[in-house]
Amino acid sequence: MLSWETLLHPFHRQRAQHQNAAFLKSLCLEVFIWSQIKDRAGLDDVAWHVVLNPAQKGRVAELDVVVSGEGRLLVIECKNHLDLDQLPDVIEEQYARTRRIGRLFGRWMLYVHRDRADYPASNAVAIIASQEAKARDYGGRLLWHDDLADLPVTVTTFLQEDHTPL
Known part of the structure; x- marks a missing residue:
């Protein structure tokens, strides 16, 4: 269903320095999280850097990691x-985006x-603590670096939970 391929700018249009800088600036964390879920959770439908509406200027939406x-x-x-x-603004943004997409x-x-x-x-x-509770109320979850060791278990458990958000 999902593919690991990305829709980055064509490599022949970027210099190596620009590609490296862009990757280190943001994408390396996405790839790391993708790898942890894909390899350790045993889930097949995991993708990173998913671009929605790539052809529509001003309507492009990028999802860091998507699991089905x-x-x-x-x-x-x-x-x-x-x-x-x-945190409050990002939590509300993630809730709205996920409700619109999923x-x-x-x-x-x-x-x-x-x-x-x-x-x-x-x-x-x-x-x-209050923002973690707010995230749960909005049907989501707030994770920190402290939680990284349990990420695969957290993801599979979270997918199996029966919870309808607000």
């Missing part, structure tokens, strides 16, 4: 860095490539 299984479509957004005050069968996860303890704010623990 158990009659569900799981969209995983990967962020290298995300401030705590940005309808009732769509699920989403937001992976932030930082440990929970990396946030120095005095109220960081409370903010993170």
Whole structure:
């Protein structure tokens, strides 16, 4: 159903430095998450850097990692860095995007490539806990670098759960 192929700009139009910079800037995290799910979770329908509406200017949407299984479509957004005050907006954006793409069968996860303890704010623990609860209420899941070891199990369990979001 899904393919691992990507729709990046044609290689003959980019210089090697531009390709390397683009990959290291954002795509390496997507490829890593894709690889962890594909290799360790035993799921076949896993794709990364899925581009929707590639021919329509202004309407292009890119999905970092997409997993199809158990009659569900799981969209995983990967962020290298995300401030705590940005979390509510990103959670709502992921909820809206997944509802539009997957309808009732769509699920989403937001992976932030930082440990929970990396946030120095005095109220960081409370903010993170409230945003994780908000993500669950919106039919999604918020994952951190701390959760990476359990990612394959988390993904397969999440696909099997019966939960209809708001």
